[in-house]
Amino acid sequence: MTQHTLDATGLNCPMPILKAKQALAKMEAQDTLEVTCTDKGSTKDFIAFCRQTGNTLLSHEAKDNQFIFNIEKSA
């Protein structure tokens, strides 16, 4: 179980989702990915993305105009 990080700050829709998908594709099941974004629509988008792809959104938070998502890759 490895922890990965992805800095998607400054990127706009749909790039944070696309970059997250590309990062997840290189990971093993149960690995986690922490994505940091500044895209204001990203909270709803990451919830929808995880729901559709079956990956688990462990947590999401907003602080200092940044949105941080913790995603666990599904099997």
Added chain:
Amino acid sequence: MSEKNGMTIIASKGTLDWAFPPFIVGSTAAAMGKEVTIFFTFYGLGLLLKDLSSLRVSPQGNPAMPMKMPFGPKWLQKIDFAPKIPNIMWNIPGMELFATSMMKKTMKKNNIATIEELRDVCLEMGVKLIACEMTIGMFGYSRKDFIDGIEYAGAATYLDIAQGSNHDLFI
């Protein structure tokens, strides 16, 4: 849940603004596990050319397009000039290039991905890009004008793929 897991899109428009929706929705759907096919026909075919430098946007006949300065002092950037400029002004030679250059600057400033980037991501994610064979003939293109990794087909192929799709968009 439906057994179908496809998304099919017809991309029929070839201006800079209309170039975005098929690639944005297509790449995002692929990222979310959909099998995506985009069929490029008529003016949309131009979005598959190797050289995208001719993509333009025109405020002509498009009064909804905001015209804001992408640079300068903040108060100036807030002003929308579109309702202040008569639409006929966009007939003047060079205005389309000017509007296109302003739009590109605005996109760059806001860190919007370029069409080339989005198109590359689509290919990387396995989105099937199909060029309409009939349009290629009609507009006098040849296959060497287009990027690698695309397919060439017609309406029947599109309909066959769309049969397995639960999202079918015409853009």
